[in-house]
Amino acid sequence: MGIMRLGGVRIRCLDLQASVDYYTKVIGFEVTGQDKDGNVYLKGWDEFDHHSLTLVPSNRAGLEHISLKVESPDDLVFFRNKLEGAGVKVTTLPAGSEMGMGEALWFEDPGGHMVKLYAEMERIGTKVGALNPNPWPAGLQGIGAPRLDHILLAAEDAQKSTDFYMHLLGFWMSERLITKNGDLIAAWLFRTNTVHDIAIIAGPQGKMHHFSFLLDDWNEIRKAADVIAMNDVKIDVGPTRHGISRGLTIYFFDPSGNRNETFAGGYLPYPDSPVITWTEDEIGRGIFFFQRELNDAFTTVFT
Amino acid sequence: MGAWKVQVQADGREIEVRPGETLFDALRRLDPRLLLRGCRNGGCGVCKLRVAAGEVQTGLSSVAALPPEERAEGMVLACKATPRSDVVVEIPPRPTNPYTPRSH
Numbered sequence: 001m002g003i004m005r006l007g008g009v010r011i012r013c014l015d016l017q018a019s020v021d022y023y024t025k026v027i028g029f030e031v032t033g034q035d036k037d038g039n040v041y042l043k044g045w046d047e048f049d050h051h052s053l054t055l056v057p058s059n060r061a062g063l064e065h066i067s068l069k070v071e072s073p074d075d076l077v078f079f080r081n082k083l084e085g086a087g088v089k090v091t092t093l094p095a096g097s098e099m100g101m102g103e104a105l106w107f108e109d110p111g112g113h114m115v116k117l118y119a120e121m122e123r124i125g126t127k128v129g130a131l132n133p134n135p136w137p138a139g140l141q142g143i144g145a146p147r148l149d150h151i152l153l154a155a156e157d158a159q160k161s162t163d164f165y166m167h168l169l170g171f172w173m174s175e176r177l178i179t180k181n182g183d184l185i186a187a188w189l190f191r192t193n194t195v196h197d198i199a200i201i202a203g204p205q206g207k208m209h210h211f212s213f214l215l216d217d218w219n220e221i222r223k224a225a226d227v228i229a230m231n232d233v234k235i236d237v238g239p240t241r242h243g244i245s246r247g248l249t250i251y252f253f254d255p256s257g258n259r260n261e262t263f264a265g266g267y268l269p270y271p272d273s274p275v276i277t278w279t280e281d282e283i284g285r286g287i288f289f290f291q292r293e294l295n296d297a298f299t300t301v302f303t
Numbered sequence: 304m305g306a307w308k309v310q311v312q313a314d315g316r317e318i319e320v321r322p323g324e325t326l327f328d329a330l331r332r333l334d335p336r337l338l339l340r341g342c343r344n345g346g347c348g349v350c351k352l353r354v355a356a357g358e359v360q361t362g363l364s365s366v367a368a369l370p371p372e373e374r375a376e377g378m379v380l381a382c383k384a385t386p387r388s389d390v391v392v393e394i395p396p397r398p399t400n401p402y403t404p405r406s407h
Binding site for chain 1: 339340341342343344345346347349364365366367368398399400403
């Protein structure tokens with residue numbers, strides 16, 4: 001019952017071909033389709049649904065929407081009632097609003113981000129299959145990221161957005177960052193057993209900070225950094241470790257300036273795990289555990 | 304052909320531009336504090352400045368980062384602007400995120 005995971009992100013691209021090249025040759029995703037509007041659909045090798053990343057040709061960078069996969073069509077009825085009961089305007093999109101996607105709910109979160117809930121998507125299967133599989137497939141390109149991991153969304157009122165995801169959509173909180181007055185700066189929220197599926201940071205309405213791909217461990221982060229550097233991709237920060245989430249990370253930018261991350265490590269939170277709190281005076285250690293200093297660009301650069 | 308120079312209007316400091324170099328890279332060599340290091344791909348807009356004099360060639364950028372009306376006033380994204388003559392730039396105050404506390 002409820003939301004299973006961040007199923008997908010739809011990203012605006014200034015130069016579609018440059019973005020397709022980047023997400024296939026550097027990130028290592030594979031193209032699974034292109035629709036009549038020119039949008040390109042991709043997935044990681046360990047993902048089984050039709051796509052988790054959609055690239056949309058646009059004259060601007062940024063996020064078009066996130067997609068959250070729920071367990072069953074009954075959940076769509078449940079969430080429609082719950083959201084409408086809270087005064088949220090919900091539109092039903094017929095099947096096929098994206099390639100392979102069933103009927104979906106469409107609404108805006110308090111941070112100005114569009115959200116889709118869907119229960120059904122065409123299954124392609126993972127690259128290693130589901131019968132006596134190898135641990136990873138031959139022929140991966142670049143980083144060879146197995147799957148999408150999480151997204152960090154900006155919202156002018158981080159508390160309001162966090163409440164929305166927790167109270168209406170059933171997310172739990174693993175960690176939070178607060179000011180000395182106790183006001184929320186950022187929150188890490190999950191529906192899976194990972195530290196975050198969606199995180200919220202106080203920032204300009206409707207903007208995205210980054211979305212992230214999962215990797216296994218520190219060696220893979222190091223290899224990802226090599227691939228990124230060899231391909232002249234613009235690195236933002238890292239490789240380093242987060243105090244918050246304990247994650248191992250490197251941040252970099254796609255050809256349209258959308259921030260990407262590869263993320264490994266972390267820990268397993270449960271719905272009843274105590275929420276970990278970070279205070280404003282420890283923000284440097286919380287975000288970049290080794291450097292212990294937050295660079296201004298990290299909390300200022302959004303698309 | 305001599306190297307073109309980029310000059311900061313506020314204090315007159317200047318630096319020679321390397322062949323094909325963007326305003327962003329040249330200005331960061333002059334003084335890394337002049338511009339925040341953002342996406343460098345025309346998407347985020349933190350390196351936005353005004354070309355007060357001179358010619359630049361510009362590349363693809365997001366209209367959310369550089370709206371047409373700002374472009375018409377001579378604003379460019381430094382990461383997507385390559386000098387085609389000596390250039391004088393007017394650099395606006397560094398952008399900040401007003402919703403989060405400063406780290407230091």
